[in-house]
Amino acid sequence: MNPPRHTQVAVVGAGPAGLLLALLLRRSGVDCVVLESRDRSYVEQRQRAGILEQSTVDTLRRAGAAARLDREGLPHDGIELRFGVRRHRIDFPALTGGRRVWVYAQTEVVKDLVALQLQEGGPLLFEAPVRAVTGAAADADHCTVHYLHRGQETTLTCDYVVGCDGHHGVVRRAAPQGARSVHERTFPYSWLGILAEAPPCYDELVYAHSERGFALASMRSPAVSRLYLQVPNGTEPDAWPHERIWEELDARFGADRTWRLNRGPITRKSVLPMRSSVTEPMRFGRVLLAGDAAHIVPPTGAKGLNLAASDVTVLARAFVHLYETGSAQLLDSYSDTCLRRVWRAEHFSHFMTTTLHIAPGQSSFDTRLQLSQLDRIATSPHAAAELAENYTGLPTGP
Incomplete structure (x- = not known):
């Protein structure tokens, strides 16, 4: 099968952020293509976070991607803190009006999302490393993704590119010089x-x-x-x-x-x-960042995968609104909307890390x-x- 030449949204990276975004877009009738530099086996075995927030589970359920999670995931209603010779349990439902978390490894989330993507026919190209992204300027009328497919140089034109390819990914570097600020610890x-x-x-x-x-x-x-x-x-x-x-x-x-x-x-x-990093803004013209491409948190607060899911939930809603109404209002506010939650999660992760570790x-x-x-x-x-x-x-x- 020949690789696609044009799509509405090109998603770079087949981690949980990219795969969930593709699923949400496809279920709403927005055309997208997912490009991943690694092979399927590698992607499905990457060990990362294993704690899912209530909102992440709710999003997966609404998208029809939680059947195995509901069978095999382990719901948790609290955590235990140990310090000195004391043990103290934090009761989540009692303190939050009923919210809880689930233990379900990122590897399993990715396997579920890959299976749905391939089963439903959405283009997902493994071993397709992206070399460059052009068209990030604010006045550009489209973007072009340059990538390898079966050893051949290939291009994909699109309305927008979403970088879900991590902190060291290609898309993050596509921003015009001086257009981004990076805050790190x-x-x-x-x-x-x-x-x-x-x-x-x-x-x-x-x-x-x-x-x-x-x-x-x-x-x-x-x-x-x-x-x-x-x-x-x-x-x-x-x-x-x-x-x-x-x-x-x-x-x-x-x-x-x-x-x-x-x-x-x-x-x-x-x-x-252990490190923290936030890239601002999360949008540069027709290029947008989500998940680890935009922010890194230390794992102490269990926020990494959940922030990625939150990003793409907001972004999918913005793209659907754009293509259904022609209004870019939600897309224009994407970065500000997500960064409010990102900085809250960064603060919480920093608090948990510095409170529990001995420097x-x-x-x-x-x-x-x-x-x-x-x-x-x-x-x-x-x-x-x-x-x-x-x-x-x-x-x-x-």
Whole structure:
């Protein structure tokens, strides 16, 4: 089959942002093509976030992409905070009027969306790396995407291009020189993450503040644990033998020495740097950014995938409004609308990160401030509600 030559919206990147945008557009009658530089196997195995906000689940359900999520996803009604020798549960539904989150890995979201895209005939081209995007100027009447298809230079003309190809993607660099501002912060620690064939011994996520460093107990399924340790930047995964990982996890979670994790074979280890980044604006003429192409958050607040879903929900609504009415009002306000939520999520993720981690050389004064903040959350319904509302997700859109 010959590659398409023209479309209304070209979507670059077949991660959850690009695939969900394509699904929302297709269901509303807007023509689009998705281009992905990697092969299908790689895309479906990229390990990323595993927590879905209520609004993300609602969007997937409305789009007809939540059948397996509803069968296999794990709904969670809270998280547990551990600090000192204390354990405190945050009850999401009680504090937010009924909202909750779901544990459902990004790999599974992507598999579901890829299957729908291919099943319903929407053009999705794997191994089609984009080389350049032209036509980003405000007065351009169309864009052109230059990419490789089966080793041949190919072009795709379109009304708009949406970059869902990540922080280092091609689309982000298509903005005219000086047209964008980038705000960034790098944190002085990383996460060592593992997947283990061990049933979680906890029902909900556990966030632990320890003098030894932060730890997080999550899960992928009732039989697979997903666990994280704060480690120094530059750490190599092989520097942590399996036994050392288990011992350190037990030490950080079990400050009162009464709690131990279930152990099992560790099937994957990786180190994840912690950083924040926001690109403003998220639109440059006919080129728009969504998801990681526009913003990065540290994973402590579980916001990355959910921000991407929020972006494309707003963007799909704007494109549908444009093609149905001829009005660009919603498209013109896309960047401002999304950035309000982005900066709120950045603030929450920064708060969770700096409250729970021990920075190199941190003073006892700063540690006591952290413990005071955690005590405030544990003793004040208002402080607990603020955390719960941000964790389960703020409203999408204006």
